Amino acid sequence: MSPAPTVGELAHLVRSKNAGPFWQTLDVFLDDDASYRAVAEAPAIDPAVIGPLYRVDPASVRIFRLPSIRVVKISFPRRATQGGIADRDMHAGQQHVPLARLRLDATAP
DSSP: OOOOOBHHHHOSEEEEEESSSSEEEEEEEOSSHHHHHHHHTOTTSSHHHHHHHHTSOGGGOEEEEEGGGTEEEEEEEOSSOTTSTTOSOTTOTTTTHHHHHOBTTOOOO
């Protein structure tokens, strides 16, 4: 049996960005309804999985499923305020990689 696909393998685009100085957002854009359902309904797209993946409290993770445009948005507090001394990615532009590599069948640790 082959492993479950990753979010990135099914997505047209996975990106990350600031959602203000205290939050960041991950966007998953999908090309068709089947891919959208596979990602949106996957066990991995859950605060209990996303929280540990990004080292944030799962209770703070917000997931928005937008079927009309085939997008899944995931938002959570930044661990460091944008532009602060501990900030290593001012625009949160490199934070999409863990999500893109996440297998759809991943469950909470």
